[in-house]
Amino acid sequence: MLINGLPGDCISASDRGLAYGDGLYRTLEASHGTPLLWHWQWQRLAADCAQLRLPCPEEALLLAEIAQVAAMLPRAVVKIVLTRGVGQRGYAMPDSCSPTRIVSASAWGGYPPERAQQGIVARWCDTRLAVQPLLAGVKHLNRLENVFARSEWQDPAVAEGLMLDMSGTVVEGTMSNLFIVRGGELLTPPLDRCGVSGAMRASVLDAAANLGITAGEARLLPDEVLAADEVFVCNSLAGIWPLRQLGSRQWQDWPLTRHLQLALQDGN
């Protein structure tokens, strides 16, 4: 683990990342120190910094630090955390901020491959996402809703929970973005009111465009998800997981999802 470029594993107890969740993070896979999906990860990281008005580190610096922490690992989970650093007491963003940058890696065996191959069982979460356009899309450090949602079930057979916003439209999974296929078209909820705009989501939309698949954003009700021809969730570590079961609804094959899985494997 590197903290502001130096080996270490602790941060100031006065860091605003702890005090207010005033920061953001990304989790990504790296192979021998090379981050996967980096184009999208970097794009999202830079966009999130801008939205939180947080200085964004140089891309080259981040890549060097990822290489440093993950070089010896054939397959690693890398986590980047950026916070607004140590500040005086009080909520106001300091005039000049010395951000805290944490880059860490750990060896990783990957998720069970059958999740991508045979599909997963998902559930609906009771925990709703609050509507907050100011923070929507950002992978910030205010994640109590996800903590509560993911704590709704213990059954290891259930791989993901889907979350609605306060108005009852479907937004995402607790740790993933959501897509449905309807009449050959790919649809994913807009993230202008809540939710996290993931790197894999961006990559899927890009892959769809390259494959000539019509794709776009749409507010979806739970019934529209249940009525979809195919449903999948995705994130940078999981890739694409088709849903084979959601409540009493079952799916058995996912032709368009398979197409995207293959395209993304090739493209990575």
Added chain:
Amino acid sequence: MLINGLPGDCISASDRGLAYGDGLYRTLEASHGTPLLWHWQWQRLAADCAQLRLPCPEEALLLAEIAQVAAMLPRAVVKIVLTRGVGQRGYAMPDSCSPTRIVSASAWGGYPPERAQQGIVARWCDTRLAVQPLLAGVKHLNRLENVFARSEWQDPAVAEGLMLDMSGTVVEGTMSNLFIVRGGELLTPPLDRCGVSGAMRASVLDAAANLGITAGEARLLPDEVLAADEVFVCNSLAGIWPLRQLGSRQWQDWPLTRHLQLALQDGN
């Protein structure tokens, strides 16, 4: 500063308090190591722990630690932070959690006394509070909304900003609770959808009951705040600050607010 009872000033970079804002805090005043408003602080802390499903430390332990960090300070700001501790990757609350407990103190001269005496200038914030009943009332570590709201103005003449929720009703100040006086009655917004239930708010409601002042909760629109006979904000460090200006509305005397200020001075 004490971290889990031991002198120190840093926490694990893997703490869930940093990763997800998975924890809570309280800020309070102490005099020679004795916390003020402790009855209400402790009540709120215990309630917040329950709402976040976080183990609550023993009251005697917290009091001993506050005494230890603040004993040498005639007047101190004490901050207590409790997090769900270091956990494995992933949002789910761990089966068994080793919470992190941070108790720190710093010398404090108090806010300028004219704020309580002559009233403050307040403003309306554009940043809205998202509606999330699951977390409403809790002083948790997910405070990006407060950070954004408090960063809307730099003018030191403006002491506080008032925040609305997404539905447009008034909730609180960025760092305080709000009360209005209307026809001799004391009203404060309910905190069942968002906002922080402060110790001073509880103390004010209690003082009002003891003084025979009718007090209760009511959803208030901005116009109702502007039309009020008196308006004040309060928190544990500030005490009670009457509003002398909010936008173009001005107030010149605050008889009931004065009554409460005096009662709380005596009661402390």
